[in-house]
Amino acid sequence: MLLDLALWLATPAPWRHRRLGYVRESVLLSARARRCRRVWAPHAAHTRAAVLAACADLPLRREAVVLGSGPLADVPLAELAAAFERVVLVDAVHPLSARLAARRFGHVRLVTADLTGAGDPVGDLCGRADLTVSANLLTQLPVVPVDRHEAAGLPVPERLGAEIVAAHLAALGRLPGRVCLVTDTEQRTEDRAGRVTDRLDLLFGVSLPPAPLSWDWELAPFGEAERHRRLVHSVRAYPDWAAARDGLSLP
Known part of the structure; x- marks a missing residue:
C-alpha cells in the first residue's frame, strides 16, 4: 500500500490524467503485475513474439508506434529500437520503470495521450508510422470512462464501451502502415475444479475476426481476486x- 502511494505521487502525469484516474489504474496494474509476474510471463512473451512477427518482413522501418506501452513488460523495446529509426511509446501514463527503460535509447520518444479523447488521436500519432502496435490496450480504453460515470453516480451509457472499442478499431483500420493488434476478448471465472462459473465480454459486443495467434492469460490466479476462483482472459493477436x-462489422 505504501509503495503504491509512493508510485502514485512519483509518477509524472498531467493533472487531468491524474484526476481522471489514469495514474491510479496504472499503479494498480503495476502492483498486480508484480504479484503475478510468474503467471503473466507467458502472456508477455506471446505478445512480444506477435509484435516481432509483425515487423519481420516490413520493407520500411522508419518509425514504430506502440499504443498502450505501459510498463513495457509485453513490448520488445530493445528489438524495436534496433530495427527502427524512431520508436514512439504512447500511453496515458508512463510508469517510472518505462521512463528509465526508454532512456537507454536516444531515438525512443514517450508521448502522453488519452486515446479515448475527441478527434482521432490514433491517426494523428500514427499517420506516418510503418508499424503501429496496439498492445493489450483495446479493452482497457473503456475502463476509466465507465468508472468515471459510476463514481459520479451517473448511469453508464448503454453503448459507451462498444463505441470506444469500435472507435479504436476503426482508427487502426485507417492507418497506412502495418498494424499489429493484440487484445484480450473475454474473461472467464474458473473454480478449482476447472468449471467456468462466469464469462464477461471484454469487447462490449464487438466481434473480432478469427486470429492467427491466440492464447490464455491467467490474469488473476487463485488467491489474487478470490481464494477459490481465478480469472483467465482469452487473447487474440x-x-x-x-x-x-x-468483413469486420463495427457498431
Whole structure:
C-alpha cells in the first residue's frame, strides 16, 4: 500500500490524467503485475513474439508506434529500437520503470495521450508510422470512462464501451502502415475444479475476426481476486490487422 502511494505521487502525469484516474489504474496494474509476474510471463512473451512477427518482413522501418506501452513488460523495446529509426511509446501514463527503460535509447520518444479523447488521436500519432502496435490496450480504453460515470453516480451509457472499442478499431483500420493488434476478448471465472462459473465480454459486443495467434492469460490466479476462483482472459493477436479485418462489422 505504501509503495503504491509512493508510485502514485512519483509518477509524472498531467493533472487531468491524474484526476481522471489514469495514474491510479496504472499503479494498480503495476502492483498486480508484480504479484503475478510468474503467471503473466507467458502472456508477455506471446505478445512480444506477435509484435516481432509483425515487423519481420516490413520493407520500411522508419518509425514504430506502440499504443498502450505501459510498463513495457509485453513490448520488445530493445528489438524495436534496433530495427527502427524512431520508436514512439504512447500511453496515458508512463510508469517510472518505462521512463528509465526508454532512456537507454536516444531515438525512443514517450508521448502522453488519452486515446479515448475527441478527434482521432490514433491517426494523428500514427499517420506516418510503418508499424503501429496496439498492445493489450483495446479493452482497457473503456475502463476509466465507465468508472468515471459510476463514481459520479451517473448511469453508464448503454453503448459507451462498444463505441470506444469500435472507435479504436476503426482508427487502426485507417492507418497506412502495418498494424499489429493484440487484445484480450473475454474473461472467464474458473473454480478449482476447472468449471467456468462466469464469462464477461471484454469487447462490449464487438466481434473480432478469427486470429492467427491466440492464447490464455491467467490474469488473476487463485488467491489474487478470490481464494477459490481465478480469472483467465482469452487473447487474440493479429500481426497484420489489415489482412484479418476484412468483413469486420463495427457498431
